[in-house]
Amino acid sequence: SIDGDRLWDSLMEMAKIGKTAKDGVCRLALTDLDRESRDLFIDWCKAEGCSIRIDKMGNIFARREGRNPDLPPVVMGSHLDSQPTGGKYDGVYGVLSGLEVIRTLNEAKYETEAPLEVVCWTNEEGSRFAPAMVASGVFAKVFDLEYGHSRADVDGKTMGEELERIGYMGPDEATIDAHPMGAYFEAHIEQGPILEDEGKDIGIVTDAQGQRWYEIKFTGVEAHAGPTPMKTRKDALLGAARVVDLVNKIGLDRSPLACATVGMMQIHPNSRNVIPGEVFFTVDFRHPDDAVLADMDKALREGVEKIAKDIGLQTELEQIFYYAPVPFDKSCVDAVRMGAELGGFSAREIVSGAGHDACYLAQVCPTAMIFIPCVDGISHNEIEEVHKHWSDAGGQVLLHAVLAKADE
Amino acid sequence: SIDGDRLWDSLMEMAKIGKTAKDGVCRLALTDLDRESRDLFIDWCKAEGCSIRIDKMGNIFARREGRNPDLPPVVMGSHLDSQPTGGKYDGVYGVLSGLEVIRTLNEAKYETEAPLEVVCWTNEEGSRFAPAMVASGVFAKVFDLEYGHSRADVDGKTMGEELERIGYMGPDEATIDAHPMGAYFEAHIEQGPILEDEGKDIGIVTDAQGQRWYEIKFTGVEAHAGPTPMKTRKDALLGAARVVDLVNKIGLDRSPLACATVGMMQIHPNSRNVIPGEVFFTVDFRHPDDAVLADMDKALREGVEKIAKDIGLQTELEQIFYYAPVPFDKSCVDAVRMGAELGGFSAREIVSGAGHDACYLAQVCPTAMIFIPCVDGISHNEIEEVHKHWSDAGGQVLLHAVLAKADE
Numbered sequence: 001s002i003d004g005d006r007l008w009d010s011l012m013e014m015a016k017i018g019k020t021a022k023d024g025v026c027r028l029a030l031t032d033l034d035r036e037s038r039d040l041f042i043d044w045c046k047a048e049g050c051s052i053r054i055d056k057m058g059n060i061f062a063r064r065e066g067r068n069p070d071l072p073p074v075v076m077g078s079h080l081d082s083q084p085t086g087g088k089y090d091g092v093y094g095v096l097s098g099l100e101v102i103r104t105l106n107e108a109k110y111e112t113e114a115p116l117e118v119v120c121w122t123n124e125e126g127s128r129f130a131p132a133m134v135a136s137g138v139f140a141k142v143f144d145l146e147y148g149h150s151r152a153d154v155d156g157k158t159m160g161e162e163l164e165r166i167g168y169m170g171p172d173e174a175t176i177d178a179h180p181m182g183a184y185f186e187a188h189i190e191q192g193p194i195l196e197d198e199g200k201d202i203g204i205v206t207d208a209q210g211q212r213w214y215e216i217k218f219t220g221v222e223a224h225a226g227p228t229p230m231k232t233r234k235d236a237l238l239g240a241a242r243v244v245d246l247v248n249k250i251g252l253d254r255s256p257l258a259c260a261t262v263g264m265m266q267i268h269p270n271s272r273n274v275i276p277g278e279v280f281f282t283v284d285f286r287h288p289d290d291a292v293l294a295d296m297d298k299a300l301r302e303g304v305e306k307i308a309k310d311i312g313l314q315t316e317l318e319q320i321f322y323y324a325p326v327p328f329d330k331s332c333v334d335a336v337r338m339g340a341e342l343g344g345f346s347a348r349e350i351v352s353g354a355g356h357d358a359c360y361l362a363q364v365c366p367t368a369m370i371f372i373p374c375v376d377g378i379s380h381n382e383i384e385e386v387h388k389h390w391s392d393a394g395g396q397v398l399l400h401a402v403l404a405k406a407d408e
Numbered sequence: 409s410i411d412g413d414r415l416w417d418s419l420m421e422m423a424k425i426g427k428t429a430k431d432g433v434c435r436l437a438l439t440d441l442d443r444e445s446r447d448l449f450i451d452w453c454k455a456e457g458c459s460i461r462i463d464k465m466g467n468i469f470a471r472r473e474g475r476n477p478d479l480p481p482v483v484m485g486s487h488l489d490s491q492p493t494g495g496k497y498d499g500v501y502g503v504l505s506g507l508e509v510i511r512t513l514n515e516a517k518y519e520t521e522a523p524l525e526v527v528c529w530t531n532e533e534g535s536r537f538a539p540a541m542v543a544s545g546v547f548a549k550v551f552d553l554e555y556g557h558s559r560a561d562v563d564g565k566t567m568g569e570e571l572e573r574i575g576y577m578g579p580d581e582a583t584i585d586a587h588p589m590g591a592y593f594e595a596h597i598e599q600g601p602i603l604e605d606e607g608k609d610i611g612i613v614t615d616a617q618g619q620r621w622y623e624i625k626f627t628g629v630e631a632h633a634g635p636t637p638m639k640t641r642k643d644a645l646l647g648a649a650r651v652v653d654l655v656n657k658i659g660l661d662r663s664p665l666a667c668a669t670v671g672m673m674q675i676h677p678n679s680r681n682v683i684p685g686e687v688f689f690t691v692d693f694r695h696p697d698d699a700v701l702a703d704m705d706k707a708l709r710e711g712v713e714k715i716a717k718d719i720g721l722q723t724e725l726e727q728i729f730y731y732a733p734v735p736f737d738k739s740c741v742d743a744v745r746m747g748a749e750l751g752g753f754s755a756r757e758i759v760s761g762a763g764h765d766a767c768y769l770a771q772v773c774p775t776a777m778i779f780i781p782c783v784d785g786i787s788h789n790e791i792e793e794v795h796k797h798w799s800d801a802g803g804q805v806l807l808h809a810v811l812a813k814a815d816e
């Protein structure tokens with residue numbers, strides 16, 4: 001059995017790095033705080049006798065050898081970066097429950113057949129650098145290294161530069177070819193309300209929704225808010241506002257499965273008495289069915305064109321990120337199901353609403369995910385909360401699933 | 409006759425301070441660039457033999473004595489601060505055409521009966537520090553000094569601190585009681601399309617629209633854009649977007665006289681995959697009829713309440729700025745009309761769509777304004793443009809109007 005208290009203590013210790021006023025975490029990818037959390041993770045892994053490998057995307061692999069050095073490792077993990085106003089569990093839980101599995105096996109002096117590894121992926125959140133999961137995407141050969149390194153934040157700093165700056169540009173190739181994996185398991189909070197609502201402790205994640213992310217820029221004409229008649233205005237913010245409403249409608253019309261969000265908007269010149277001349281904003285679409293996702297795309301493009309035409313705006317619209325719905329590996333999903341049964345936890349199958357590094361890994365190695373509930377389904381919020389017995393349960397299921405695969 | 413070339417050269421010289429890539433000006437109130445423009449203005453005034461007086465709001469008065477030292481001065485002026493992406497003429501034109509009148513009289517060795525002054529008011533734009541025209545408002549006793557000094561920018565820096573920092577916290581009381589005025593004339597670009605459309609060189613400004621400015625904050629619940637079902641969301645940006653559309657409708661419904669604008673919006677946490685939990689934004693309403701302005705206020709409050717209720721948002725709504733429509737002084741307006749006739753310029757009466765320092769001055773001394781056209785009516789935009797013959801005409805009318813009053 002894993003030591004739930006030890007796992008919890010590590011979660012709380014890690015949450016001190018980037019702790020916010022409202023008891024959340026702000027630890028944006030490749031900031032000094034991200035470096036601190038990486039350093040701490042590596043210290044903990046070394047204390048367990050693990051060897052450390054860092055690749056050119058800053059992904060960190062901590063390895064515990066198995067009996068058979070010829071077998072590819074069974075890998076557990078997630079990410080340590082957070083949203084600007086994030087919580088203590090999103091990502092961190094998957095990394096530290098992996099570490100807890102290793103601590104447990106060390107304590108029990110249990111040797112697995114295949115080696116085990118815990119991985120921390122870089123910039124999963126996609127908040128500082130878009131898109132999300134870019135480093136696991138490079139690892140899974142969805143993006144090339146150059147694309148990964150060239151992702152830039154709002155100040156124009158690139159991931160490549162920032163990896164160098166914080167000392168996490170590792171020497172190893174960042175692809176699965178250079179580092180084959182036997183299986184990948186990611187434990188994560190659900191970030192939605194389903195498990196808690198149904199009183200289940202464990203979600204057996206069978207699939208992940210597809211996603212499409214967009215960047216839209218409207219250009220109108222900046223002018224004085226006082227003497228410029230309503231009818232001659234080309235107000236870029238009016239256009240963006242109508243798209244926000246449209247995006248909401250696109251989601252609602254395909255409810256309950258669809259999600260549609262405008263999360264970011266930048267207004268220029270953003271002055272009280274100036275009609276905005278330029279607005280940049282983002283759209284995030286999700287659906288488990290790729291055909292519906294394509295239909296949402298169509299509705300967006302048509303709607304944006306009409307809105308821009310009505311107001312007289314110029315439009316730039318780019319889909320910057322897409323992946324189709326992801327089915328997880330049947331034998332890995334079964335290992336999770338079996339783990340939940342062995343542990344005696346209430347469980348149900350579930351589709352992930354969020355993107356995870358596991359979604360990219362699933363394209364190149366047998367992959368599954370374990371969800372635990374979070375209070376009120378709230379995540380990407382400083383008040384994100386988890387009950388300790390959920391955390392215990394997830395760690396235990398991870399242990400069972402990993403052993404099943406490593407000793408197969 | 410004024411020297412139109414000299415006025416134009418001074419405009420171009422001043423426009424170098426804070427020049428932007430698109431040939432506009434960014435010279436926010438009380439920045440180092442604002443200081444530079446003030447220093448240059450003072451140098452020019454001193455070269456004309458003027459004495460300089462700076463008050464506790466940083467308003468600068470440059471004085472040319474008259475024959476009768478007992479008469480209060482006839483004052484000309486406007487402001488040197490700009491919008492973040494402003495033009496070369498908004499405000500500057502009123503200050504430098506005032507200086508041109510003094511240069512012309514010096515050259516002609518013409519002594520007026522009353523003293524003449526050129527004033528540069530602090531923070532007219534209201535962009536860095538809201539509300540607009542705050543320093544002329546203090547001078548006209550609409551606000552007290554403490555209110556003026558405590559206005560803060562988005563970084564929390566106050567006008568009082570910034571006046572000290574740039575060395576423009578003067579010793580003199582910033583009120584008309586300490587510094588009575590015989591009359592105030594402000595020359596300004598129209599910032600709207602009417603004069604150019606009708607082929608007039610001069611606008612005889614009879615009134616200014618009333619204004620109401622608001623700050624609104626919506627608070628919802630930040631949550632993950634992926635696994636959070638559409639129906640349980642409390643999306644603060646969705647609320648703000650609907651208010652942008654509502655504000656536009658409030659303006660359009662009362663067109664052509666009403667103007668209604670959302671110019672500024674700040675989204676929190678402003679991350680692509682997070683449902684926005686908090687949005688702060690501003691509303692700017694204008695109308696020449698106070699009753700209609702009150703009706704717009706009612707429509708806004710009712711609409712905001714309904715929108716917030718539909719989505720489940722908490723609302724803070726505050727009207728932070730109001731003034732009733734302003735009628736200018738009949739005898740000063742007549743002086744402007746007479747000036748346009750004397751100069752042989754085509755002219756029409758016009759209502760100002762923008763707020764101006766003259767709007768506050770009108771409450772405490774005889775005041776009028778002279779408008780010149782600007783190309784396509786565009787202002788608060790780097791491409792703001794004026795034809796030189798318009799600039800010449802405005803300066804000439806100012807000279808006539810001021811002499812009429814100063815030698816009355």
Ligand SMILES: NC(=O)NCCC(=O)O
Nearest residue numbers: 124125132354355634681
């Ligand atoms: N799990 C998580 O928060 N991932 C970020 C990427 C996404 O928005 O789905």
Ligand SMILES: NC(=O)NCCC(=O)O
Nearest residue numbers: 226273532533540762763
């Ligand atoms: N003239 C001018 O741009 N004034 C700023 C205040 C306003 O918005 O009316």
